[in-house]
Amino acid sequence: MQKLGTAISVVNANNTHSGNLSMRDPEDPDLFYITASGSQGGNLIKQDMVPIHFSGVSWGDARGSTESTIHRKVLEIPGVNAVIHAHYMHSTFISFDTKDKQLFLRFLGTDIQGREEFLFYPVDLIGAYAIGGVRVGSYEQPVGSSEMEERIPQYLGENVITIVRGHGPFARGSSAESAFHYLSVLENSAILAIFLRRRGIDIGRIQQSIIDSGKDIFFPVHPGKAEINDYFKCEINDPSILADFRTRLNYNYRQSIGAFATGSMSHKISSKEMLFCSMSAVPEHFEFPLIRTPISFQEDDSLDLRLHKLIYQNTHQNSCMITSSPLATAEGMAILAEKYGMEILIEPGTGIPYLTEDHPVVKPIDGEAIYLNPRLGLVDISQLTDMTPDNPILNMLRWHKGCCIVAGYAVISTGEATLEQAAHNAASAERIAKFRCEVFINEKLLNGPSVEVFEPLE
């Protein structure tokens, strides 16, 4: 609970004293622990972990969070062992939406008491598969109220996460790590949605299309992630390797380059073998998986692992990182829509040339990035289905210093020698997107100069 509290705090998902998390006692089925009211999530002490009984009231009910009854009811759902509530800024921000605007949310209806319900559907592949459509409930009293005690457990019976409109998300999981993963993915998808909307993209259309056709039809691939739990297989003992991976994982998490337990990173160690971590963003003090695996394709390889292998089989890159990078991923989508029309985001894979002289790119506008990557490669999401040497992602990495955005999915960053090189690309891509978007907004809101003014010449 302490390391989770700290992890949530370092990405500013709570103020110093807000939010709450609970976990079942693994040995006593009548007991769970919840953070104390007024405790500092980022600096929990022993007394902040308060025992509460399912079977009846105890003193812990007064010391525990104001929302402990919500936790109690959610923890009673079979298979749920942890609940987290935090006030992630963007996940909360998207819920400041209304029926008549529907900037980020789709209006579902009104219940008999006049309270509105909405749905937030992530438009990125990772979000769509990790959390799917997220119910956003309106409440007369959006803090610790009895209506929340009634409806949140109901929503969390249907999905792993819900948002209290204007307040923040609640997530549940079979482990605290899985609940944390869902929150982190929601925040990633919310950032992406906000960014797209500000870049002028009608995400409502994309969301409706996903809802209408179903995610398995809409998206060309399934990311194939296993459920996150508190045990990760680590086959590597070399402390220097572990430290190297840990440094990158921690940095990506801290800088919101990746959502917790999404993405992947690897290092090729021979012509036949690689070290693979099925995550690219993990907070300090968390365990992470690291396996030794052949570079040849295996039947049960995940999407990410196949991409790593494809790259190692066909390029001279020796390190690779796939990060959910919400800003860069959104910027890639926006540029594709600007260049090829909105349809390309609804029906990807049609009409985009990936030729040497003609292919989509994202152009940095800040000097530091231009020096590193005059262009970032860009492909549409349908390219994830192609595991052949013809996949344009490979050319993008060759042509653009080892960095390629897969619009709607992630950023693929590679290095010729070290993991550090891939990390540099991933960090840079996110900042490139941020600069571009801010200048774009200045242009629209403040009549500022356009992004094109600062783009490097062809």
Place this chain on the structure above:
Amino acid sequence: MLSETMELKKIIEENHRLAKGYMNKILYVNLSEKSYHLKPVEPKTAELFFGGRGFGICFLFEHFKQLQQRGRYKNPFMEVDPLSPDNVIVIATSPATGTKMPTSGRFHMDYKSPLTGALGSTNAGGRWAVEFKKSGYDVLVLTGKSPKPIYLVISSTGVEFVKADSFKNLSSIETRAAIKETFSKKAQVLAIGAGGKNLSFFASVLSDRGKALGRGGGGAVFGSKNLYAIAVLPGREMTIEVANEKNLGLKNKSGASYQTMLKLNLGKFTKKEEHFGILSSMGSLGILGMVDSFGQLVHNNMRNTDHHQGDVRKINGEALKNHAKNAKPGEVRIEVRKGTCFNCPITCKRETRLIDGQGNLIEAGEGPEFESTALLGANLSIYDLPIITQANYLANHYGLDTISLGATIASFFDLYELVAEKTNNLQPLEKKFLEEIEGFISEYKTPGFGKSNLLIPLVHLIGKAEGIGRHLTKGSYRFCERYGHKELSMSVKKLELPAYDPRTSFSQALCYEMNNRGGCHLEGGYTAPHAYCAGYAEWPADRIEGTPLIAKNAALKNTTLDIICVCAYGSFSLNLDEYAVLISAVTGLETNSGTLKKIAIRVITLERIFNILCGLNQNDDWLPDRFYSETIKVNSVASMCRREEFQKMHYDYYDSLGWDRHGIPTEKTLNELELSERLPDKWNQTERKPILSIVSLKECKN
């Protein structure tokens, strides 16, 4: 009977000058003469002191000042015996009392305390104050002494003095029942038991069957005046006018009362049982487990806080709630039902029934509450809930303050264990002690912690003032002093400390020390809950820098609650600004937390002056030496109060209230608080210093 006298006309004329919520009548009762008269509330008095504890100290002070003006005493504050006819009892309500403002059933009582020899100040809930106010009064001032036992019957038409000879042998609860039987079942009664009649220095006054004006021996002051009870009869109830009825309406969703109820229903302590609110589910005893989890729960006369694992679970709120369910066939069980005070959604009161193994009712009553259980149980190493419950019933019957009762018994056990360990070199007073408890030992065997079979006999002995109980009725300080070991009295200003060990919270320790009525966690500030429920748990328990301000602000908050007459538990969910909104709705005055705190500072300062005039000084602002010399371990961390640091905190605390380094309010402060003119003619700060006998730090330690 009261008629339309000139006085009443004057009252009516004055009425428009007062804020709403006041009935504008002070009822003065002279018990010696069996007479009474009314006076209006002076608008300036209302402005400066508001009500409740504010009125309490105002009229208490006024009474002693008048005694001085009459010339019978040079310094009546110091010279008047608290148990003499010249003491006074002031019972005060506030404009909020009896209105729709949540938890507004409380009232306050002030007197010179026989236990402390200084300020007696106590507060209770229930419905008595509501009926009193609806009978048309704000304040009751009782003076003199009835030559024979009487009780008062107050109604909107006046005061009746009724003979109480037949009540001599009745307990407080039986007295209440007898009066109800005679007049009306709806009568609200304050009554004393044998404790008050026997002039026990920690005798209480019972409101209902278990809500007590408990601390400081107010029951003995009743007894000394031959006043056994005060009943208020419902009848031609008067309307309590408020400024904004709509704002106080519970159906008005934007109104202050509705918003308050909403916050109470959301607060973890105060929310309803179905939402796992601990006070509504388990009563005040619900916090016992939490206090123990913080390592604060007193043990063995506050030697430490080390309870054996599992013991506390036998006496905590969960144990009381589930006692009947968990009792095995043939065992004594406690059946529990909820109770509450006027207009209070918190429902922290517990009505209990003790049933024997055959299913027969042993007794029924209210409680036990948290403090009672801590002091009659944990602090004596007694972890037997039925015995604690029965002791609590007895304390209510006798009319004894359960905190002082338990703490005094603890000092007895401590003293015995100390003396018994000595094989030789017994001091004369220690020999005297052993001689005086011979009879007790021969009947009950040796006293000591953990001997639960001794609790009930000891409560009886104290209640009846028999045997060793006669000496125990004087409280722990005088009892231990009698045998040369006053250091074993866990008290401040001779008032016994409550259930939170001060070494576990220096801010609470400072509140204990500075509180005007003595060692108490309420009137002087209640910082302990900040660690559990109100956030900011990280304030280090042993921090010095800044703690005086924490303590002062806690004192101001609790004083404000006593002035406006609302429940301290409500303040776990509400802040002073929210109370101020309610007060504005009641009175029509523009009120905020700042204006309320200003009144609180004035009240604390006048109480302080009362104590100074009674002879107390800064040397009385110290915890017992045990807390400065014996270390306890909490969560493996050693803790002890450090005298030099506390001296610094004292200075900072005094300074924060505009008092000098001797704890005497400065002239500037008195002027700012508009108190200068209310002080006795001879009050002069420079004259005060010589009588204070300032001792050095070194002398303090000794």
